[in-house]
Amino acid sequence: MDAQLGDDAAYHLAQLIRIDTTNPPGDETPAAEYLAELFTQAGLEPELIGAEPRRKNVIVRLAGDGSKAPLLLAAHLDVVPHEPARWTHGAFSGEIHDGYLWGRGAIDMKQMAIMCALTLIRLKQEGARLTRDLIFAGVADEEAGCALGSRGLVEHHPERVRAESALGAAGGFTVRLGGARLDPIGTAERGVVWMKMRMRGSPGHGSLPRPDNVVGRLGAAVSKLVSTRLPHHRTAIVERYLKQVAATQKPPARWLLKNLYVRRIADLVLAKLPDAGMRGAMQSMLSNTAVPTVLRAGAKTNVIPGEADAELDGRTLPNQTSAALIAEIKKVVEDEIEIEILRDLPPVENDPDSPLCALLADAIRRHDPGGVPVPYLMPGFTDAKSWSRLGTRSYGFMPVRFPDDGVKFGDLFHGHDERIPVDGLKWGVNVLYDVVKTFATT
């Protein structure tokens, strides 16, 4: 453990948190400039790139001898909005209370930006002889779809960010389950299928009831979707995850986890799980999901509309397609619907046995004896979707060790009182530095 590296990470993360990059509107440029200044001071040559002056990305490259392919270290600089009244300490305070550094972006994911930046700077200062280029991308706009961030970079500046592999959101944090300490490494990510589900019916006067009233039918359809779990699908990554997690548990949890694909067992386990976050996470690994998020129907109290629609946030498992998801939705709804796809991003899946992934697991075992690295499927959406368009294999790895005090990464992610354990951050930056140095010098 290098204490200086840890102290620097805590200091600079507090500074970066104090720069408000809430998206919308974003305003990431001052955060990109803060990092660029650190790089410049270290003798590196960062670039600020972006179509909009207030939405810049910062890119920097530490050159290797080119004998191996580049590694991209990626973090987004924007953060999601917060409700000030629900926070114990200011969301942009960067203050330390009870061993935690507080603020929006503390774990999603300004900490990764700082850990990556300091790793690169340290390697530059050491004059490390690298076999591969290391690229850092601190990007804008991840929380609103990546158009001005990773997606824009991939489309307009691919040579700046092209890499064989990448480290980014969102694994590496401690999960405690039945006495075991797990360190998930993100090796796959579900697909995104945003949809508009439309229904048509006969319009009419509000004084004359009609059984085919489209408002009622849409309500029924949405209600069915909310209460129905779509069919289970086996995937290699989840099968492996469940097997490895099961091995850390005592019976009957061990047996139940291993057999979670069996519908009746999953129903039993999911119903018993006390933690809603954990329940959602389990469900997201077993089936595709389609969550209604927006409803539109009617404009006048005395008119039955002829049309109504709902927007659905669909997510697909590896090896699943938007067409397969739509077929599953139609089966549940059992009514005449049209589905228009608004956005379709396929799932991403990377080799959990690659040399880089093996290195990540090994680093976890060395730095966190007793911790169990497990490859996992990320339920959400990250910049990895963009990088994968250039053939980059992204792993979710932003190491932070959480103490056993009841504070959980999953609750803080987009939650109130987002904060990071200071010791866990100091640990994390050392782990990341170790991994990157090993991967880029051997």
Ligand SMILES: [Zn+2]
């Ligand atoms: Zn986020």
